[in-house]
Amino acid sequence: MSLSLINEQPAVYEDPLDLMDEIEELKKSREATILAHYYVDGEIQDIADFTGDSLKLARDATRVTTPVIVFAGVHFMGESAKIMNPTKRVLIPDLHAGCSLADSCPPDQLAAFQQELRSQGRNFQTVAYINTSAAVKSLCDWIVTSGNAREIIERVPADREILFVPDQHLGRYLSEVTGRRMILWPGSCMVHEIFSIQDLIRARKNNPGSVVMAHPECPQNILEITDVIGGTEKMRKHVMSVAEPTTFLVATESAMIHPLRKAAPQHTYIPVPGIMASTGETCACNRCPHMARNTLQKLRDCLRDGRPEIEWKDFFTKAREVLDRSLLQM
Numbered sequence: 001m002s003l004s005l006i007n008e009q010p011a012v013y014e015d016p017l018d019l020m021d022e023i024e025e026l027k028k029s030r031e032a033t034i035l036a037h038y039y040v041d042g043e044i045q046d047i048a049d050f051t052g053d054s055l056k057l058a059r060d061a062t063r064v065t066t067p068v069i070v071f072a073g074v075h076f077m078g079e080s081a082k083i084m085n086p087t088k089r090v091l092i093p094d095l096h097a098g099c100s101l102a103d104s105c106p107p108d109q110l111a112a113f114q115q116e117l118r119s120q121g122r123n124f125q126t127v128a129y130i131n132t133s134a135a136v137k138s139l140c141d142w143i144v145t146s147g148n149a150r151e152i153i154e155r156v157p158a159d160r161e162i163l164f165v166p167d168q169h170l171g172r173y174l175s176e177v178t179g180r181r182m183i184l185w186p187g188s189c190m191v192h193e194i195f196s197i198q199d200l201i202r203a204r205k206n207n208p209g210s211v212v213m214a215h216p217e218c219p220q221n222i223l224e225i226t227d228v229i230g231g232t233e234k235m236r237k238h239v240m241s242v243a244e245p246t247t248f249l250v251a252t253e254s255a256m257i258h259p260l261r262k263a264a265p266q267h268t269y270i271p272v273p274g275i276m277a278s279t280g281e282t283c284a285c286n287r288c289p290h291m292a293r294n295t296l297q298k299l300r301d302c303l304r305d306g307r308p309e310i311e312w313k314d315f316f317t318k319a320r321e322v323l324d325r326s327l328l329q330m
């Protein structure tokens, strides 16, 4: 899939093994630690010092001892790493690696909506999924990931309403499992939104005895026929807990198949296909175009040149308080 921005030069082919050697050298000479999300290419995960979901990586970032962190993921993850480690330099391979879910909740619109609720006398706390910009985090009371959402929501006083941003599907799912009523922001992730229920049903029929695993960012119709609902770390732990070779139909970003295979190679993993909203055609890849902007070449360039870098902004201080009490004080 080509996702080049206008004026962005297509990369010249370089041998991945040479690039990996170069990255290893640069990592030492630049005193850097590489963190990679489960949704980036497997070859990047293989040379990273830490891999994981958003929650695990946010915590791992606080254990880094080198002065430089390179975050192979998307922009809000780099921001979170910087917020948790203000004294370190945080680099990301591509500044344009954004997130459709984070973009669906602009901070000015959230601030205006919160103001409207307050003017109606509503007594609420704002809970944000970690897939939000730092500016949005600074407007919230709590940050959750798919790995800790239940525990955090239980901390919101029972007499308060909950405004949940930005993922409507995750919010609805959490509202069901916690029994808390929520005001849902109408955002969604472009990858999890497009899974095709028809293809999932067909895949299940074609693979008798298979187990469906889906991320809670998926729409309700997918979760209704899912056997294991959970974030990426929960999926990984689940396949490791099953000894008997099993076929798993996996409804999340397709790069997730790589860590699942590494963790439990005895199983068969089939990515659930999606439907292109624009054309209605089946799309077999389910790759996040933002995560796919991370390449070995950009990772090498970023280590070599010391940029792009996430710079500290004033509102990071408030976002840090929220992230700290949500992710570290457990």
Ligand code: SF4
Pocket (backbone or CB within 6 Å): 039, 074, 098, 099, 100, 101, 102, 131, 189, 190, 191, 192, 253, 288, 289, 290, 291
């Ligand atoms: S998979 Fe969805 S939520 Fe995750 S980074 Fe991509 S667009 Fe954002």
